[in-house]
Structure formats: structure tokens, C-alpha cells
Amino acid sequence: xxxxxxxxxxxxxxxxxxxxxxxxxxxxxxxxxxxxxxxxxxxxxxxxxxxxxxxxxxxxxxxxxxxxxxxxxxxxxxxxxxxxxxxxxxxxxxxxxxxxxxxxxxxxxxxxxxxxxxxxxxxxxxxxxxxxxxxxxxxxxxxxxxxxxxxxxxxxxxxxxxxxxxxxxxxxxxxxxxxxxxxxxxxxxxxxxxxxxxxxxxxxxxxxxxxxxxxxxxxxxxxxxxxxxxxxxxxxxxxxxxxxxxxxxxxxxxxxxxxxxxxxxxxxxxxxxxxxxxxxxxxxxxxxxxxxxxxxxxxxxxxxxxxxxxxxxxxxxxxxxxxxxxxxxxxxxxxxxxxxxxxxxxxxxx
Numbered sequence: 249x250x251x252x253x254x255x256x257x258x259x260x261x262x263x264x265x266x267x268x269x270x271x272x273x274x275x276x277x278x279x280x281x282x283x284x285x286x287x288x289x290x291x292x293x294x295x296x297x298x299x300x301x302x303x304x305x306x307x308x309x310x311x312x313x314x315x316x317x318x319x320x321x322x323x324x325x326x327x328x329x330x331x332x333x334x335x336x337x338x339x340x341x342x343x344x345x346x347x348x349x350x351x352x353x354x355x356x357x358x359x360x361x362x363x364x365x366x367x368x369x370x371x372x373x374x375x376x377x378x379x380x381x382x383x384x385x386x387x388x389x390x391x392x393x394x395x396x397x398x399x400x401x402x403x404x405x406x407x408x409x410x411x412x413x414x415x416x417x418x419x420x421x422x423x424x425x426x427x428x429x430x431x432x433x434x435x436x437x438x439x440x441x442x443x444x445x446x447x448x449x450x451x452x453x454x455x456x457x458x459x460x461x462x463x464x465x466x467x468x469x470x471x472x473x474x475x476x477x478x479x480x481x482x483x484x485x486x487x488x489x490x491x492x493x494x495x496x497x498x499x500x501x502x503x504x505x506x507x508x509x510x511x512x513x514x515x516x517x518x519x520x521x522x523x524x525x526x527x528x529x530x531x532x533x534x535x536x537x538x539x540x541x542x543x544x545x546x547x548x549x550x551x552x553x554x555x556x557x558x559x560x561x562x563x564x565x566x567x568x569x570x571x572x573x574x575x576x577x578x579x580x581x582x583x584x585x586x587x588x589x590x591x592x593x594x595x596x597x598x
Contacts, residue, residue: 251297252545254526256366256446257397257419262328264520265541266300267293268450268529269314273307283313289532290317294325296538302422302448302529303359304332304368305351306590311358318360330366331355332401332422333386337372337588348385351591352394368399368422368448371407372588374576380410387416399448404570405435418445420526423571425449426458427496427518427561428480428487431571437524446526449519453530455480458515463497479585486567486574496560503553509543516544518557 256262272286290301294317301317303310311331318327333351335343355364369386371379389395399420400408411418421440425432425447432447440447453459455476467490469481484493500511507514516528530541549557567574574582 251542254446256526260365260397260419262300262527263298264527264545265298265516266302266330266448266527266529267298267532268302269310269532270302270304270307270450271531272310272313274309281309281313283316286313287317287320289538290314291321292538293532294321294327296542298538298541299325300328300330300365300527302330304334305355306332306334308590311355315358315360328365329359329361330368331359331364332368332370334370334401334591335372335382336591337376339591340371340373340376340378343378343382345385345388348382349389352386352389356394363393363396366397366399366420367395368401368420369403370401371403372576372586374407379407380414383411383416384414387414390416399445402572402575404573405439406570408436408439412443418443420446420448422448422450422529424451425519425522425525426452426454426483427500427515427557428454428458428493428566429483430561430566431569431573432524433522434568434570436571437522440524447524448527448529449525450529451480451483452516452519452528453512454483457481457484457493458497458500459512460501460510462493463501463511464494475585479582482574482581482585483567488564488566492564496564499556499560503549503556507547507553509547510540512540513544513547514549514553517547517549518554520544521549521554 252264253261254264272281301314303314314329321327367386369383386395386398390398397419398416399418399422401422403421423432429451457480484490487493497511500514503514504511519525519528574580575586577583
């Protein structure tokens with residue numbers, strides 16, 4: 249079966265669904281991880297054509313897990329490895345080239361590769377200078393062959409213009425983008441189209457809120473301990489509240505029934521068809537949702553579907569401002585859920 253793909257860079261073809269591994273990190277999943285079963289599930293993704301994986305240096309245990317998959321499959325398949333460079337907020341004032349190289353070398357060792365296909369750069373606090381120089385050092389490591397392509401995650405357009413002064417080509421920008429959260433449309437999409445960069449989108453299902461599970465459900469926010477649910481429930485507030493969210497779910501459900509697919513398929517497809525989007529990130533705890541994920545790549549929305557969705561979105565513009573702007577407000581509810589100290593030197597495999 250042919251998998252829908254796009255050109256991330258000349259000669260670099262990537263499926264339009266990238267398998268995101270954040271849910272497998274020790275800090276998120278809770279409980280023990282059956283590594284053999286998990287690697288089996290990831291291997292099934294590769295065999296189905298979803299051969300690109302998104303990790304991060306701050307996802308505890310994930311780079312090592314992906315390295316096990318790389319070793320297991322060996323030459324049987326070309327696995328494309330994306331990771332992130334996310335220095336802790338406390339480290340930002342003292343970052344130097346040696347630190348950048350050490351963290352990239354650590355990712356190379358964990359992943360078991362000679363070159364990382366894509367390193368995505370993040371910076372917690374714009375008030376701390378150094379992000380321009382840091383991207384430049386990543387560019388030097390790219391010239392040395394340790395990194396194939398460079399991108400960013402959660403940078404706004406103003407800072408991307410500053411980063412352009414390094415001369416390092418940024419092929420992608422990973423940001424949160426869903427029907428509930430359309431902040432990339434406040435300038436970033438235009439920037440990407442102008443610069444020829446692709447959006448890689450996480451949070452497309454808003455932590456699972458955009459699914460049948462929440463259709464007609466009562467709002468029980470006070471009982472949620474899961475940070476992901478808390479995070480995306482705040483996005484629902486920014487969208488217009490629980491009732492407006494339920495209106496959107498009902499509309500997506502009607503489209504899903506007509507198309508014989510899931511609400512998730514419709515929500516994911518709607519983002520894939522928005523300007524500037526190269527791929528969406530879809531989490532993989534196991535292979536249980538693999539077939540459903542593949543349906544997203546096999547379907548297309550028609551004019552009636554788009555009109556139904558856009559009529560609701562026009563009444564509910566969603567959170568305002570730049571990408572990741574709310575998450576950067578000191579003392580704000582979004583910032584309170586952020587953990588900015590996860591890039592430890594130790595490797596943890598439980």
C-alpha cells in the first residue's frame with residue numbers, strides 16, 4: 249500500500265503521519281513499559297509504511313527505545329529518526345558549544361545512529377539570550393555530519409526571523425495545531441509558505457479530546473490528574489468552552505459517519521489539508537490504532553465537509569496570539585503545566 253508522503257527537504261520523503269513517541273516517556277506514561285511489545289508495535293508501524301519517528305532528548309528512555317528498534321530492524325528497513333534538542337531552562341544562560349555537542353552526541357549514542365535525520369531546536373525563555381548562537385552551533389554539527397536536517401519547535405515568527413541570521417536552513421517547525429488550536433495561522437503559516445519550511449503538527453487530537461470518547465460527555469475537569477488532559481482542557485476553554493467543543497465534536501461525528509471513519513480521522517485530515525502542513529504527529533503506545541491512523545491518509549474531505557467545519561471554526565477562532573505564547577506566560581495556567589527541567593544527563597531505562 250502506498251503511503252501519502254511529502255518532501256521534507258530535497259530527496260527526503262517523509263510520511264504525512266510521523267509516529268510520535270512522547271507517550272512512551274517515563275515521565276508521561278506511568279507504570280512499567282513492556283519494551284518488547286512496544287518495539288513489536290513500532291516495527292508494525294514501519295512495515296505499514298510509517299517509518300519516521302519523533303523523539304526528544306527530554307523524553308526519558310525514548311531515544312534508547314528507538315535505538316533498540318533501529319538495531320533490531322538493521323538493514324531491513326530505513327527508519328527515519330527525528331529528535332529534539334531542548335536544553336533545560338536553568339541551563340540556558342550558560343550554554344556553550346561544548347554543551348550542545350555533548351547533548352547531540354548523547355542522542356547519537358542513545359539512538360545508535362551516525363547521523364540524526366532531523367534535530368528540532370527548542371528554547372524555553374526568550375528573555376534569556378543565546379538561542380541564535382545555539383542554532384549556529386547546531387548548524388556546525390550539521391556541517392560535521394552529525395545532523396542531517398535542522399528544524400525548530402515552538403518558536404514564533406519574530407524569533408524565527410532572528411534565527412535566520414545564522415544562515416542555518418530550518419526545514420520544519422514543530423508546533424501544536426488542531427481544529428481547537430489554530431495559533432499557527434497567526435503568522436507562522438505564512439512564514440512557512442514563504443520560506444519553504446513545513447509544519448510538523450502535534451496535539452492534532454488535543455490529547456484525545458477529539459474522539460468519540462468525549463462526544464456527549466460531561467465536563468469533569470476538576471477530577472483530572474493527567475497533565476495532558478489539563479493542558480488540552482485549557483485549549484478547549486480558549487476555543488470557546490465545553491459546549492462549543494461539543495458542537496464541533498457533533499459536526500465531526502456526522503462527517504465521520506458519512507465517511508465510515510472515526511472522529512479522529514476527520515480531525516487529523518482537516519489539519520493535514522491546511523496550508524503549510526507537512527505531517528501530523530500521532531502517538532503510538534501500541535499497534536491498536538495503526539489501521540485507524542492509516543485511514544487518515546486514505547481519506548479526503550470534500551467541499552461539504554470543509555464548509556461544515558469552517559462554519560464552526562469561524563464562530564470559535566480559538567486561542568489567540570503566537571504559537572506557544574500562552575505557555576510562556578509566567579504564572580499562567582498553561583505555563584504551570586510545563587516542565588522545563590527534563591534534560592538530565594542520566595539515561596533512564598526502567
